[in-house]
Each structure stands twice: as structure tokens, then as C-alpha cells.
Amino acid sequence: MSITQINFVAEQKALQITSRVFIDDLQTELNDRLKTEIELATEREPKNIGKIYQDYLSKNLAFIVNDSLVPFQYIGSEYQNDQVVFYLEVTAISNLKKIEISNQLLTQTFDEQNNIVKVNAFNKNKSFILDNRNSKCLIKF
Amino acid sequence: MKKINFAFIAILLFSYTLSFAQETENNDRQPGHTNQNKFKQLKEELATPNSQHTASGAPGVNYTQQQVxxxxxxxxxEENQKLSGEESITYHNNSDDTLTYLWVQLEQNKRAKxxxxxxxxxGGPDLLYSPEKFATKFIGEPFDGGFNIVHIKDRKGNPLNYTINRTMMRVELPKPLASGKKFKFNIKWWYNINNHVPVRDRSGYEHFPKDGNNLYVIAQFYPRLAVYNNVEGWQNLQFWGGSEFALEFGDFKVNITTPKDHILNATGVLKNPKKVLTKTQYERFKKAQTSFDEPYLIITQKEAEEAEKTKSKEQKTWTFDARNVRDFAFASSRKFIWDGMAVNINGKTVMAYSLYPKEGNPLWEKFSTKVVAHSLKEYSKYTFDYPYHKAISVHSKNQGMEYPQICWNYGRPRPDGTYSDRTRDAMIGVITHEVGHNFFPMIVNSDERQWAWMDEGINSFIETLTELSFDKNFNTGNLPKDIIPYMTGDQSNISPIMTQADNIQQLGPNAYTKPAAGLYMLRKTILGEELFDYAFRTYSQRWMFKHPTPEDFFRTMEDASGMDLDWFWRGWFYTTDVSDIGIQNVDLYRITNKPTKAVIKIAKQYGVAEDQIRPSIYLSTDSITANEPKNAMDIKLLSNYIDTKYSRRADAKIPSYFYEITFNKPGGLVMPIIVEYTYEDDSKERITYPAKIWRKNDQEVKKIVTSNKKIKTIVVDPDLETADVDPSNNLWPRAEKSEFDKKKEALKK
Structure with a gap:
């Protein structure tokens, strides 16, 4: 299971995004895709892990705002117990009308992977469960 | 509207708790409603108590339980990967009913063709497939791992009629079995042993290609009698693979024949150790029973590695005798290293054992048996003294599975023998959990097929306390804060805890974490340790070696603690509501003798002029006027009163600040309000208002807080005890920066 929370902060014209995945799951997925044997959150973690995470996220997470694909900034990550939390941001959003989210986190390795996406904007909450078969969701305002 | 005379109004106006809301008129006819109060008793949800399961939550005088x-x-x-057996079953009908048939569980039929x-x-096709996944799903013959029943006979050798309904088999009794009678019969069976690794089965073998050996963890391997109890009749729900087992207690005598070079351990007392162990092994086996401080090796890694090299064609037979257990399981391999340690449980010696291949080392020799010992001690504290003579932890890939006195656990270091903290902690966690299952459900024998939370949730809760006593910083993953992401998820993907196990969405958080976090909250925040521990121990001891239902748990916890917890069970176990309490508003009042605008307005409605209102003391937020008293003692009415009641004015502690705090509750659950007030001098005060504060208004409550110091900040649930899903409204004044913005700044540095 992963949880991606997307908050629209009108004053900053920004989507503030946090994504949580289990470290063990992500390690399995990365090694599966990259044909490596890296370890995460141990003393053996590669030095360029930030770059690896950024690459992985850019391939598996996408945000389409008002019909155009917008790149996100990778702010960083931190480990919280057995999870890794990613902080991402999409800025300069004017006149938010709809967001489409594509989320394929961990779906290559895990058959039963559930990716939960929660969106909060204009005081409205909406949440979706995406999986291997259905990796996109759309919310209109 | 009633006529009210002046004096009566004056009396009314003297009280500042006067409610103004009743003065408004509403002519719209509102629809009625049924009792939706969150504190409504659970009479409609819980089964009516009787003399089998009593109103106090204890087994009653007419409680019955079968024995098998x-x-x-x-x-x-091993050569043909085949397990075969013949069992003689004695069924004791202790119920008051006459039975005409018996139901027998055939779990292996889940793996039948x-x-x-x-x-x-x-579900439709996946987005993508690995070749292995594709092959498993679309190519090839399915594995045939179902039971082959050779015969079912009565004790005279006459065949019995039976009908197999997938994983359940109905055996016809030749004549009705009256109450108090027993029936003896015999089943002969065999099945193909499955490789448990690819599909994560609870039972089967793992093959080690490097040395060509297998490690067997064998369970639910024999036809087992279904439960016939006072609440379900026959518990014959099919075994779909998800929901686990319901089993009767009984005595087992088991002979297991394996290749001669295997090491085996199982539920029960090993009756022929001298025969199946070498002289050295037997001596060490005895020595381990006096080793209280450190695990003692009965078979060393070197010896296990030596045993891996050859395969004996000869056989030997292990004999076990188990009394009053609900099931029987065993593990066998020539790869096993074996260590043991004696544990003192209130003066009784219990053995903690581990069996593991070299692939488990050095992690297993270091931790496994010690964790078993620690778990037995801690669980005994919260429940009853562990009544069996041993508990075994067996290393098995991907497994975390429990049986009486024996369990399978994961935790494998890297091939070079090193391991991360995460691997170590996951292993400590799983061993604690699976050993803990000896208490729930192996002894406090709830119906797992029906209620996953009664064993998984209750066990995860004691597991959490046990892990925290092993290492107070252990990441248990079962604390109230840990369940928030699940509880805020999409409602279509969440089930109430009180759901039959096969139909639960997201079994892990639903049946493990949420009940564990709930009980943790009940113990730490709602009841307190003393009341909780007494009640929980009462439940455990009342239902030791018996079949409790959820009602028995809920009722015992209230009966023994003296606290009405129906609101908690209703919210946490029967709904998917979330906890969210916030601070909506804070007003600072001053003390004055000038009637407030609100009082003047109401007086006017009764034709009373301002100067006619009887002199009173007011708490006011109106803007201050010129001739109001500067402090409380300038109010004659008050100072006169104090002078008559106190010998010295200074003895009357009059607060300087009067705050009205409005707490709101966007969440559906009721919870105590835990508030921390921080004053201008940074001193702190913590107050907990009982959950019952929400009994008359489920949306918001107000509290007056008085002090001689100004309040600087107010925090609701400062220690994250109530699984409050939205921390943004827990703080007054509100945080200027969001958590995200704070993280962003920190990460950029």
C-alpha cells in the first residue's frame, strides 16, 4: 500500500504532495526494475539515492493539471520508521479546474499493490484507490 | 409562552449559565429520529446473554464445549513430497444436543485441482506480468494438493458414509450421538506436499537448491473436527484461505515417521527423545532444560551443515503426546540447528526452543530463543501463567504462522550473513507475535473463521506491549497514530472491525492494527492501566481453554472495570468513523458588574429595563465601558460577599482570566478531550475531559477555563493518543506554517 496526499494551497498556487511507501516494498521494486541489489535506509544505501528516487518517481507519478502535464519538483525524502516519505511540489497553478493523477508506484513487483490517492482542494476531500489495473484518477472542481 | 414574573427573571439572570437558545421560536416541523446517540447501549448489536454466555461476559453454568x-x-x-496418515478420532459430545452427523475440516482441499x-x-487483467506470474496464471496444470481420503471407518471397521463439500466433510453417524456420549472413528488420508514459498501458503516445504534439502513446516495437515458450540452450532464456514481456524481442544498422541537424518519438533511432549536423538543430542537436550540465561545449542551449525551433505534412506519415528491443545503441527528438516533455553514462569520451568537452518544465522542464534522467552514472560503477566511446557520458533521463509506450542517465523539475513536493523526488528516482531498466539487463540480460543480481530487484534495489542518492554523505542506499528492513514482512506475500501474475516477489506490494518491501537488507547488513555489490566486478565482467565465471543470480551471488560464502554465498542469496532477533535474558538472574558448585551436583550423581552436588573456579576466579552470596575474586588457585590465569607480577602482566590473554549468534533467517533494548556510563563497544565462530555451534543462542547496566568497555547491530544486524523485544528492559535512548509524548509537546508 502507498498513500499519496495532494493538497492545493491556493495562497501559494501550489500542489503540495507527500507520498508514503514502505521501504521494503520500494527496495524490492527498485531492484526489480533496475536489476540491482541496493539497500535502502541502511548503511549500504547508495550515495546517489536522491537521484534514484527522483528518476523512479518521475517515471511512475504524473500530474495533469487543467489538461496539461506539469512537472513536479522533488523536494526530498525522509524515512519514518518502516516508511519512506517523499515531498513533491507543483507550483504556478492558476485557476485550478481539474487534476488527473497517474500513479504506478510499486505496481511492477506487487500484484496486489494498492495506491491510495487523496486530494484536498477548496476545502473538499476526495480519495481514490488505484491499483495494477487502474492507475489513473481524475478530480474536477 | 409562559408568563414569568420579574423576580423569577432576576433569579434567572443571576446565573451566567442561562441558555438563550430556548428563546427562539421555530415553526418548521422537523422530522423525528430514532436514538442515534453515540452512548446508546449495545443491546441491539450484542446477542442476548444466557446461561451459556452470561451477561457479565463469563461462561455460564450451562456452557458446553466438545472435546476431540x-x-x-x-x-x-520426502522423496515423493507426499504426506500420509491414519488417525483415530474420539469425539466427545459434551453438548446437551443429540448429533446425527459430524463436520470435519479438509483445509488442504483449498489446494485441490x-x-x-x-x-x-x-478483477481484469493486470497492467503487466512477470514471466513467472504469467505462467502461474495462464499456463500449465494446476498443482493437485487436495486431500485423498482413503477410507473412513467406525471402530469395528465398517465404512462410514460421508459427503465432501469442498473444504468441509460431513460424516454420517451410524446412530445419533446422544449428549454425554462419545464416538470413535478412523480416517486414512494422504496428499501431495506443496511448496509454500511462491504462493505464501501457511504449510508446505521450502526447497534449498544449493544443498538439495527441504525444510518442512506442516500444519492443518490432517482432517480436523469442526467446532460445535453454543452460538454457531457447527462452525462449518468454508476455508477460502483467508479466515483462519476454529478448533476444539483435545489430547493428541502422534507418531511421525521421517527420514532418519531429519530433526523434527512438534506440538506436545517428545516421548522418545532417547530413541530419536543421538546420545550427545540427548545430553544437550537435557542440559538446555537448566540453561536459564542463554540459549543452549542442542545441534550446532557445524553439525547441521554436516547433515545437509547426505540423505539417509532409513527412517525413524518421533512420538509426541499433547494434552489439552486445539491443534497439532510439526517442522522437520535435516538442515535444522536447534537451541533451547529454560524460562521461569512464576516458578514453573517452560522451554523456549528455536529451529533454524544455517541460512537464518547469525540472526537466529542471537535473537530467536531469547525473544520466545521474553514473550512467554510478558504475555503471562497480562493474562495467565503460560500453561504448556514449551514454545518453539521455527525459521521459515516469508512465514509468520502460529500453532499450539510451535510457530513459523521469517527473518533471513543476506547471503553473506549480515543483516539490516529492519530485518532484525521485523524478525523480533514476528516471533513475538506468533509466540503470542499461543495465548490468543491457542488457549483463549476464539473463532478465527468468524472474527479475525479476536485473535489477531488482541494478540497484536499484547505484542505491542511486549515489544515496548523489549525496547521502548521499538517501532510496533500498532499505536493509535499508526492507524490514521488507514482510517482516513476511502470509505469504500474500509470495513468495520466487526466483519466476518473473509469479507474484510485490508485485513492487516483492519484486524491487526486497528483493534490493537484501540485496546492500547483503552488501556493508556480511557481506562488507565490498573482498571484495564484487571479486566483484561479477567477476560483471559475466564476464557482460558474455552470459546469466547466478541460479546464475552466486551462485557467482561465493562463488568470487571466498572466502566461503560459501549460507546467505545460501538464507535471503534462497529463503525468506520474517525476521530477528529479540534479547537474551534477561544474567547477571553472579563469579570464585570455591567450587564452584558445579551442579558440586556433578554431582560427587554420580558419588559425589564437595564437599571431594573438585579445587581449581578457577569463574564463579558462586550467592549469595555468607562465606569466599569478595574478588577474583581472593585465589584461591591462580590467584595461584600467575600468579606462575609472569608476572614481575609487574600484567601479568596479570584481568577484573573476566564476563557471560554469551544471544542468541535468533525470526526464521528467520540473520544476524551485531552487538552494541554500552556501559560504565558511556559508552565503547562493537562486536563482530560471524559468522552461522556459529548453525550448531549455530538458536534461541539464549550468549557470555561480560569487561571491567574494568560494562556499562550492550547493543544488537543498533544501525545497523539486518540488517532486524531486532522492535527491542523488541534492547535490554538493555529500554526502559521503547514507541516509541509516546515518539512520543505528543513529539507532545503
Whole structure:
């Protein structure tokens, strides 16, 4: 299971995004895709892990705002117990009308992977469960 | 509207708790409603108590429980990966009813060629497939791992009629079995042993290609009698693979024949150790029973590695005798290293053992047996003294599975023998949990097929306390804060805890974490340790070696603690509501003798002019006027009163600040309001208002807080005890920066 929370902060014209995945799951997925044997959150973690995470996220997470694909900034990550939390941001959003989210986190390795996406904007909450078969969701305002 | 005379109004106006809301008129006819109060008693949800399961939550005078004894001869044929056995079953009908048939569980039929279990899984094609996954799903013959029943006979050798309904078999009794009578019969069976690794089965073998050996963890391997109890009749729900087991207690005598070079351990007392162990092994086996400080090696890694190199064609037979257990399981391999340690449980010696291949080392020799010992001690504290003579932890890939006195656990270091903290902690966690299952459900024997939370949730809760006593910083993953992401998820993907186990969405958080976090909250925040521990121990001891229901748990916890917890069970166990309490508003009042605008307005409605209102003391937020008293003692009415009641004015502690705090509750759950007030001098005060504060208004409550110091900040639930899903409204004044913005700044540095 992963949880991606997307908050629209009108004053900053920004989507503030946090994504949580289990470290063990992500390690399995990365090694599966990259044909490596890296370890995460141990003393053996590669030095360029930030770059690896950024690459992985850019391939598996996408945000389409008002019909155009917008790149996100990778702010960083931190480990919280057995999870890794990613902080991402999409800025300069004017006149938010709809967001489409594509989320394929961990779906290559895990058959039963559930990716939960929660969106909060204009005081409205909406949440979706995406999986291997259905990796996109759309919310209109 | 009633006529009210002046004096009466004056009396009314003297009280500042006067409610103004009743003065408004509403002519719209509102629809009525049924009792939706969150504190409504659970009479409609819980089964009516009787003399079997009593109103106090204890077993009653007419409680009955069946007993089933087994004598089995089992052969593990490693060459053909085949397990076969013959069992003689004695069924004791202790119920008041006459039975005409018996139901027997055939769990292995879940793996039969014609099993319906895979058919209940829905869904279209996956986005992508690995070759292995594709092959498993679309190519090749399915594995045939179902039971082959050779015969079922009565004690005279006459065949009995039976009908197999997938994983359940109905055996017809030749004549009705009256209350108090017993029936003896015999089943002969065999099945193909499955490789448990690819599909994560609870039982089967793992093959080690490097040395060509297998490690067997064998369970639910023999036809087992279903439960016949006071609340379900026959518990014969099919085994779909998800929801676990319901079993009767009984005595087992089991002979297991394996290759001669295997090491085996199982439920029960090993009756022929001298025969199956070498002289050295037997001496060490005895020595381990006096080793209280450190695990003692009965078979060393070197010896295990030596045993891996050859395969004996000869056989030997292990004999076990188990009393009052609900099931029987065993593990066998020539790869096993074996260590043991004696544990003192209130003066009684219990053995903690581990069996592991070299692939488990050095992690297993270091931790496994010690964790078993620690778990037995801690669980005994919260429940009852562990009544069996041993508990075994067996290393098995991907497994975390429990049986009486024996369990399978994961935790494998890297091939070079090193391991991360995460691997170590996951292993400590799983061993604690699976050993803990000896208490729930192996002894406090709830119906797992029906209620996953009664064993998984209650066990995860004691597991959490046990892990925290092993290491106070242990990441248990079962604390109230840990369940928030699940509880805020999409409602269509969440079930109430009180759901039959096969129908639960997201079994892990639902049946493990949420009940564990709930009980943790009940102990730490709602009841307190003393009341909780007494009640929980009462439940454990009342239902030791018996079949409790959820009602028995809920009722005992209230009966023994003296606290009405129906609101908690209703919210946490019967709904998917979330906890969210916030601070909506804070007003600072001053003390004055000038009637407030609100009072003047109401007086006017009764034709009373301002100067006619009887002199009173007011708490006011109106803007201050010129001739108001500067402090409380300038109010004559008050100072006169104090002078008559106190010998010195200074003895009357009059607060300087009067705050009205409005707490709101966007969450559906009721919870105590835990508030921390921080004053201008940074001193702190913590107040907990009981959950019952929400009994008359489920949306918001107000509290007056008085002090001689100004309040600087107010925090609701400062220690994250109530699984409050939205921390943004827990703080007054509100945080200027969001958590995200704070993280962003920190990460950029």
C-alpha cells in the first residue's frame, strides 16, 4: 500500500504532495526494475539515492493539471520508521479546474499493490484507490 | 409562552449559565429520529446473554464445549513430497444436543485441482506480468494438493458414509450421538506436499537448491473436527484461505515417521527423545532444560551443515503426546540447528526452543530463543501463567504462522550473513507475535473463521506491549497514530472491525492494527492501566481453554472495570468513523458588574429595563465601558460577599482570566478531550475531559477555563493518543506554517 496526499494551497498556487511507501516494498521494486541489489535506509544505501528516487518517481507519478502535464519538483525524502516519505511540489497553478493523477508506484513487483490517492482542494476531500489495473484518477472542481 | 414574573427573571439572570437558545421560536416541523446517540447501549448489536454466555461476559453454568482426541500415525515421504496418515478420532459430545452427523475440516482441499478458492477473486487483467506470474496464471496444470481420503471407518471397521463439500466433510453417524456420549472413528488420508514459498501458503516445504534439502513446516495437515458450540452450532464456514481456524481442544498422541537424518519438533511432549536423538543430542537436550540465561545449542551449525551433505534412506519415528491443545503441527528438516533455553514462569520451568537452518544465522542464534522467552514472560503477566511446557520458533521463509506450542517465523539475513536493523526488528516482531498466539487463540480460543480481530487484534495489542518492554523505542506499528492513514482512506475500501474475516477489506490494518491501537488507547488513555489490566486478565482467565465471543470480551471488560464502554465498542469496532477533535474558538472574558448585551436583550423581552436588573456579576466579552470596575474586588457585590465569607480577602482566590473554549468534533467517533494548556510563563497544565462530555451534543462542547496566568497555547491530544486524523485544528492559535512548509524548509537546508 502507498498513500499519496495532494493538497492545493491556493495562497501559494501550489500542489503540495507527500507520498508514503514502505521501504521494503520500494527496495524490492527498485531492484526489480533496475536489476540491482541496493539497500535502502541502511548503511549500504547508495550515495546517489536522491537521484534514484527522483528518476523512479518521475517515471511512475504524473500530474495533469487543467489538461496539461506539469512537472513536479522533488523536494526530498525522509524515512519514518518502516516508511519512506517523499515531498513533491507543483507550483504556478492558476485557476485550478481539474487534476488527473497517474500513479504506478510499486505496481511492477506487487500484484496486489494498492495506491491510495487523496486530494484536498477548496476545502473538499476526495480519495481514490488505484491499483495494477487502474492507475489513473481524475478530480474536477 | 409562559408568563414569568420579574423576580423569577432576576433569579434567572443571576446565573451566567442561562441558555438563550430556548428563546427562539421555530415553526418548521422537523422530522423525528430514532436514538442515534453515540452512548446508546449495545443491546441491539450484542446477542442476548444466557446461561451459556452470561451477561457479565463469563461462561455460564450451562456452557458446553466438545472435546476431540486424536491418535495419529503420519509418514513424511520426502522423496515423493507426499504426506500420509491414519488417525483415530474420539469425539466427545459434551453438548446437551443429540448429533446425527459430524463436520470435519479438509483445509488442504483449498489446494485441490477443483478448488473454488481462486474463483472468489475478481478483477481484469493486470497492467503487466512477470514471466513467472504469467505462467502461474495462464499456463500449465494446476498443482493437485487436495486431500485423498482413503477410507473412513467406525471402530469395528465398517465404512462410514460421508459427503465432501469442498473444504468441509460431513460424516454420517451410524446412530445419533446422544449428549454425554462419545464416538470413535478412523480416517486414512494422504496428499501431495506443496511448496509454500511462491504462493505464501501457511504449510508446505521450502526447497534449498544449493544443498538439495527441504525444510518442512506442516500444519492443518490432517482432517480436523469442526467446532460445535453454543452460538454457531457447527462452525462449518468454508476455508477460502483467508479466515483462519476454529478448533476444539483435545489430547493428541502422534507418531511421525521421517527420514532418519531429519530433526523434527512438534506440538506436545517428545516421548522418545532417547530413541530419536543421538546420545550427545540427548545430553544437550537435557542440559538446555537448566540453561536459564542463554540459549543452549542442542545441534550446532557445524553439525547441521554436516547433515545437509547426505540423505539417509532409513527412517525413524518421533512420538509426541499433547494434552489439552486445539491443534497439532510439526517442522522437520535435516538442515535444522536447534537451541533451547529454560524460562521461569512464576516458578514453573517452560522451554523456549528455536529451529533454524544455517541460512537464518547469525540472526537466529542471537535473537530467536531469547525473544520466545521474553514473550512467554510478558504475555503471562497480562493474562495467565503460560500453561504448556514449551514454545518453539521455527525459521521459515516469508512465514509468520502460529500453532499450539510451535510457530513459523521469517527473518533471513543476506547471503553473506549480515543483516539490516529492519530485518532484525521485523524478525523480533514476528516471533513475538506468533509466540503470542499461543495465548490468543491457542488457549483463549476464539473463532478465527468468524472474527479475525479476536485473535489477531488482541494478540497484536499484547505484542505491542511486549515489544515496548523489549525496547521502548521499538517501532510496533500498532499505536493509535499508526492507524490514521488507514482510517482516513476511502470509505469504500474500509470495513468495520466487526466483519466476518473473509469479507474484510485490508485485513492487516483492519484486524491487526486497528483493534490493537484501540485496546492500547483503552488501556493508556480511557481506562488507565490498573482498571484495564484487571479486566483484561479477567477476560483471559475466564476464557482460558474455552470459546469466547466478541460479546464475552466486551462485557467482561465493562463488568470487571466498572466502566461503560459501549460507546467505545460501538464507535471503534462497529463503525468506520474517525476521530477528529479540534479547537474551534477561544474567547477571553472579563469579570464585570455591567450587564452584558445579551442579558440586556433578554431582560427587554420580558419588559425589564437595564437599571431594573438585579445587581449581578457577569463574564463579558462586550467592549469595555468607562465606569466599569478595574478588577474583581472593585465589584461591591462580590467584595461584600467575600468579606462575609472569608476572614481575609487574600484567601479568596479570584481568577484573573476566564476563557471560554469551544471544542468541535468533525470526526464521528467520540473520544476524551485531552487538552494541554500552556501559560504565558511556559508552565503547562493537562486536563482530560471524559468522552461522556459529548453525550448531549455530538458536534461541539464549550468549557470555561480560569487561571491567574494568560494562556499562550492550547493543544488537543498533544501525545497523539486518540488517532486524531486532522492535527491542523488541534492547535490554538493555529500554526502559521503547514507541516509541509516546515518539512520543505528543513529539507532545503
Amino acid at each position: 482426541d486424536y491418535e495419529m500415525d503420519v509418514v513424511l515421504d 477443483d478448488s473454488k478458492s481462486p474463483d472468489i477473486e475478481g
